[in-house]
Amino acid sequence: MAVITYLEGIRSAMQEEMERDATVFVLGEDVGKGGVLNATKGLRDQFGEERVLDTPLAESAIAGAAIGAAMYGMRPIAEMQFADFILPATNQIISEAAKIRYRSNGDWNCPVVIRAPYGATGGSALYHSQCPESVFFGTPGLKIVAPSDPYDAKGLMKAAIRDEDPVLFFEHKKCYLSITEDVPEDDYIVPIGKAKVKREGTDITVISYGLTVHYALKAAEELSKEGISVHVLDLRTLQPLDKDAILEAVRKTGKVLIIHEDNKTGGVGAEVSALISEELFFELDAPIMRLCGPDIPAVGMAPTIEKFFLLNPDKAKEAMRTLALI
Amino acid sequence: MSIGQLTRHQTLGLSDEQAIEMYKTILRARKYDERALLLQRAGKIAFHVSGVGQETAQVASAFALERGRDYFLPYYRDYGFVLAAGMTLKELMLSLFSKAEDPTSGGRQMPGHFSHKKLGIVTGSSPVTTQVPHAAGIALAAKMQRKDIVAYTTLGEGSSNQGDFHEGCNFAGVYKLPLIVMVENNQYAISIPAHKQLGGRVVDRAIGYGFEGVRVDGNDALEVYRVVKEARERAVRGEGPTLIEAMMYRISPHSTADDDMLYRTKEEVEEHKAKDGLPRFKSYLMECGIWSEEKDGELAAEIQKEINEATQYADKAPYPRPEDSMLHLYAESKGEASSWQ
Numbered sequence: 001m002a003v004i005t006y007l008e009g010i011r012s013a014m015q016e017e018m019e020r021d022a023t024v025f026v027l028g029e030d031v032g033k034g035g036v037l038n039a040t041k042g043l044r045d046q047f048g049e050e051r052v053l054d055t056p057l058a059e060s061a062i063a064g065a066a067i068g069a070a071m072y073g074m075r076p077i078a079e080m081q082f083a084d085f086i087l088p089a090t091n092q093i094i095s096e097a098a099k100i101r102y103r104s105n106g107d108w109n110c111p112v113v114i115r116a117p118y119g120a121t122g123g124s125a126l127y128h129s130q131c132p133e134s135v136f137f138g139t140p141g142l143k144i145v146a147p148s149d150p151y152d153a154k155g156l157m158k159a160a161i162r163d164e165d166p167v168l169f170f171e172h173k174k175c176y177l178s179i180t181e182d183v184p185e186d187d188y189i190v191p192i193g194k195a196k197v198k199r200e201g202t203d204i205t206v207i208s209y210g211l212t213v214h215y216a217l218k219a220a221e222e223l224s225k226e227g228i229s230v231h232v233l234d235l236r237t238l239q240p241l242d243k244d245a246i247l248e249a250v251r252k253t254g255k256v257l258i259i260h261e262d263n264k265t266g267g268v269g270a271e272v273s274a275l276i277s278e279e280l281f282f283e284l285d286a287p288i289m290r291l292c293g294p295d296i297p298a299v300g301m302a303p304t305i306e307k308f309f310l311l312n313p314d315k316a317k318e319a320m321r322t323l324a325l326i
Numbered sequence: 327m328s329i330g331q332l333t334r335h336q337t338l339g340l341s342d343e344q345a346i347e348m349y350k351t352i353l354r355a356r357k358y359d360e361r362a363l364l365l366q367r368a369g370k371i372a373f374h375v376s377g378v379g380q381e382t383a384q385v386a387s388a389f390a391l392e393r394g395r396d397y398f399l400p401y402y403r404d405y406g407f408v409l410a411a412g413m414t415l416k417e418l419m420l421s422l423f424s425k426a427e428d429p430t431s432g433g434r435q436m437p438g439h440f441s442h443k444k445l446g447i448v449t450g451s452s453p454v455t456t457q458v459p460h461a462a463g464i465a466l467a468a469k470m471q472r473k474d475i476v477a478y479t480t481l482g483e484g485s486s487n488q489g490d491f492h493e494g495c496n497f498a499g500v501y502k503l504p505l506i507v508m509v510e511n512n513q514y515a516i517s518i519p520a521h522k523q524l525g526g527r528v529v530d531r532a533i534g535y536g537f538e539g540v541r542v543d544g545n546d547a548l549e550v551y552r553v554v555k556e557a558r559e560r561a562v563r564g565e566g567p568t569l570i571e572a573m574m575y576r577i578s579p580h581s582t583a584d585d586d587m588l589y590r591t592k593e594e595v596e597e598h599k600a601k602d603g604l605p606r607f608k609s610y611l612m613e614c615g616i617w618s619e620e621k622d623g624e625l626a627a628e629i630q631k632e633i634n635e636a637t638q639y640a641d642k643a644p645y646p647r648p649e650d651s652m653l654h655l656y657a658e659s660k661g662e663a664s665s666w667q
Contacts, residue, residue: 025470050470056500061459061493068463068477071448072397074470076463088489095453096460104441104449105432106654141655164657 004183007176009150010039010115013157014077016187018047021075024161027053028062028079028115036081037117037173063089063114067097067166070112075161083118083170084130084298097166098141112167113160119172119211119261120310125301131262131293133170137238137271143192144239146170148213150181152236155190163192170238172210179214193237195245201231204323205249207272208259209235212311216259219317228324238268243275250276254285257323261311264292286326291319333614334548338555340389342616348389348410348547349607349617350625355381355406356604357629358415359578361637362422362437366582370641371422375438376578380510381406382603383544383572384480387508390554391478397464399448399457399479402438403510403576407480412445415632419640426646433646454485458494458507465503465567476504476561478554483571484515486528495569499535502566506557509569510544512576517589529571537567544572545603548610577602 004012018024025047026040032054034041044052055062059080066078080086086093093114100110120129136142143165147153153171160167198213199220206216213234220230233249235241250256256276258269269290276288291311293299299309335345355377362374377384380403388410391398400407405418417429424433430441430449441449448464450457461479468475485491486509498505509528513520532539538560542553550572557568575598579586586595611617653659 053466056493056496058493058496060490061462061497064456064459064490064494065463065466065497068448068460068465069467070463071460072464072467074467091453092456092459092490095451096456099451100449101654101656103431103435103439103451104443104654105428105434107429107441107443108449109657143656 001182001184003180004150005177006150006153006171006179007037007039009154009183010157010171011041011043013154013161014040015043015046017075017158017161018043018051023073024075024077025051025053026077026079027055027066029055029057029081031079035079037176039079039115039117039171059085059089060092063092064096066112066114067092067100067110070110071100071108075111077113077115077161079115080117082128083116083132084127086116086132087135089114090135093136093142093166093168094139098139101165102141109164110166111164113157113169114166115169115171117171117173119174120299120306121174122306122310123301126298129299131260133238134262134267136168137268141165142239143167143237144170145192145237146172146209147236148172148175148210148234149179151183152190152196154183155188156192156236158187159189159192162189167192170210174211190236193240193242195236195242196234197232197249198234199230199232201229201253203229203253204255204257204320205231205233205253206257206259206320207233207235207246207249209238209268210261212259212261212316215311215313215316216320218313219320222313222317223320223324226321228321230320235268241272241275246272246275247279250280251283254283255323255326256284257289257291257319259291259311259316259319261293263295264290265295267292286323289319289323291316334610335614338548338552340551342614344389345611346616348385349611351385351410352381352406352547352604352607353625354415354629355385355409357633358405358409358418361633363578363582365422365637372424373436373582374422375402375436375581377403377405379575379577379598379602380512380544382547382607383510383550383574385410386547386550387478387554390551391558392475394446395475397446397448397461397468397475397477399450399461399477400440401450401454401457401480401482401485401510403482404440404480408440408442408447411447413440413442413447414636416636416639417442419636420643423640423643424645425640425643426650427643432650455481455488455490457481458491459497461505461507462494462498462503465498465505466501469501469503474562476506476558478506478508480508480510482515483509483511483513483520483528484518484523486531487523495531495535495567498567499537502564504561505567506554506561507567507569508554509571510574511571512574514576514580516580516584527571529569532569535567535569537569539569539571541571541573544574545601545606547603547607574603575601
C-alpha cells in the first residue's frame with residue numbers, strides 16, 4: 001500500500017496500462033510536458049513522444065483522431081485540457097463514438113477514453129470550472145464515470161482503458177491534490193457501472209459523485225454528533241447508473257438527498273430522483289431533496305459570487321439536517 | 327492507335343483486364359443507382375441518395391488503392407467506390423431495403439451510410455465530414471504500427487467547409503500521416519452551387535496544411551487513377567497526406583426528397599450529362615480496341631440480371647426483429663432493456 005493523490009491515481013493507471021499494452025497511448029494539448037494539470041507528467045520520458053502525443057489545439061480533431069485510432073485497434077486516451085473545452089468535440093463524442101458499435105450493428109467498436117478535468121477549484125471562473133456531464137448524460141452508447149477518490153480514480157481509469165466501448169472520464173480538479181488515500185500497489189480495476197457505499201447510516205441517504213461526496217462525508221461525521229445517522233452512496237459511474245445500489249441505499253432510510261456541483265435543472269440528480277420516484281415512491285418518508293449548483297451558466301470569478309455558487313460541507317450539512325428533521 | 331504503342335492505361339500500369347474491370351464497376355454502380363431511384367419512386371423503398379455522375383472518379387480511386395489493406399472512409403454517394411472495394415450489389419440492395427442482413431448496419435442506417443469491416447470500409451454517419459478526423463486517426467495508428475497502408479476518405483465540396491475538415495487535415499499535416507482526402511466537387515451542396523459555398527478553391531487549402539493538393543478532372547478515369555496512385559505512393563513513402571479535388575457534376579437531384587428544378591435548369595444538367603465520365607471511358611476502351619458494343623450489350627444484360635436477383639433477394643429478406651433494436655449498444659449488450667438503458 002502507498003498513500004497517493006487522486007491525480008497520481010489517474011497518472012499511475014495510465015502509466016501501468018501503457019506498460020502492459022503497447023496499443024495504449026495518450027494524446028492532447030500539452031500532454032508531452034505533463035499536461036497543464038500534470039496528469040501526464042513523466043509519461044513522455046518513459047514512453048516517448050509518439051505515445052504521449054502533443055496535438056494541435058483542436059478538440060474535435062483530438063477526439064476524432066482518437067476515435068479513428070480506436071477503430072483501428074489502438075487504445076487511445078484523449079485529454080480535453082479542461083472539460084469546459086469539450087464542447088467542440090461533442091459531435092465526435094455523441095454522434096460518432098457513442099454510435100459506432102450500434103450503427104454498424106456490432107461490426108465496428110470504439111474503445112476510446114476521453115478524459116475531462118471538470119469542476120471548480122476556486123479562482124477559475126466560468127470557463128475553467130464547469131461540470132458539463134449533463135450534456136453527455138443520457139446518450140446511449142457512452143459510459144460516463146466520475147470517481148471521487150484515488151482508489152476509484154485508478155481502478156476506474158484502468159477499467160475504462162480496457163473497456164471495449166467509449167468512456168468519458170470526468171476527473172474533479174479539486175480532488176486532484178486534496179484527496180489522498182492508501183491504494184494497493186497490485187493491479188486492480190473498479191468495475192464501471194457499480195456505485196459504492198461510503199458510509200453506513202439509518203436516518204437519511206445522501207447520493208452524490210465527485211468532490212461533493214467528500215462534503216457529504218464531512219457533514220455526516222459532524223451530524224453524527226447531533227445524533228443523525230447518514231448513509232452515503234458514491235455513484236462513481238454516472239452512466240449506466242447503478243440502479244440496484246441506488247434503490248438499496250434509499251430503502252435503508254426512506255429519505256434521500258442528491259448532491260452535485262453541476263446545476264440542478266436537467267442534472268444527473270434529476271434522473272436519479274425520477275428513478276427513485278418510479279420504483280420506491282411508497283417507501284419514501286419525505287420528498288426527494290436535491291442540493292446542486294444554481295441554474296446559472298457557471299461559477300463567477302469574484303470571491304463573493306464564487307462562494308454563492310459553490311457547495312461546501314456546511315451547505316451539505318444544512319440540507320442534510322433539514323431532511324433528517326422532516 | 328498504332329500497333330505496338332502503349333495505351334494510356336498500360337502506361338499507368340493497368341492491364342487491359344483491369345481497365346475493363348474498372349469500366350464494368352462504373353456501369354454496375356450506375357445501374358444500381360438507376361434501379362434504386364425506380365424502387366423509391368415505385369414505393370418499394372423509403373429513400374435513396376444518388377451518386378450518378380460521380381462513379382467514374384470513385385471507381386478509379388479504388389483501383390489505385392490497396393484494396394483489402396487500406397482503410398476507406400467513403401461518403402454517402404460512393405456506390406462506385408464501395409462496389410470497387412468489394413461490396414456486392416446484393417449487399418447494397420439489402421441496405422437499400424433496410425433488411426437484417428444489411429452488412430452496413432443491419433437495417434439501422436439510411437442507405438449510403440457505408441460500413442464493412444472485412445473490406446476496410448469504416449462506418450460513417452450523417453453529420454458530414456466527421457470521418458476526416460477518423461481517417462487521420464487511422465492513419466496515425468497505421469504510422470505508429472509501421473504499417474505501409476493509407477487511410478482514404480471522401481466528402482463533398484460543401485462538407486469541406488466543416489470544422490472537422492480543417493481540424494482533420496491540419497492534424498494529418500502536422501504528423502505527415504498516410505492520408506488521402508478526396509473532395510468530390512459535384513458543384514452542389516443540396517441546392518447551393520459551389521460558388522456560394524467556396525470563397526476560393528478547395529484544392530488550394532492544401533497549401534495551408536503543408537501538403538500536396540491536386541485538382542483533377544473527375545470524369546477522366548485514368549487521370550483520377552494516376553493522381554490517387556501517386557498520392558498513395560507519397561503517403562507510404564512518409565511524405566504525408568494529399569488533398570485531391572476531383573471536379574465532376576451531380577447529375578441527379580440531391581436525394582429522392584429533392585426537386586433540383588427549383589434551383590437549376592434542365593439545360594444545365596444536360597450540358598453536364600454530355601461530359602459524363604461513363605460514356606467517355608467506354609469510348610476510350612473502344613478506341614483501344616478492347617471493348618465493343620456487342621460486349622457492352624452482354625455486360626448490360628449481365629448487370630441487369632444481377633440487379634434483378636439482388637432486388638428480389640433483398641425484397642424478400644426479413645427485416646430486423648423489433649427486439650434486436652437493443653443489441654450492440656455496448657459489447658456486453660444482450661438485447662434486454664436493462665439498467666444499461
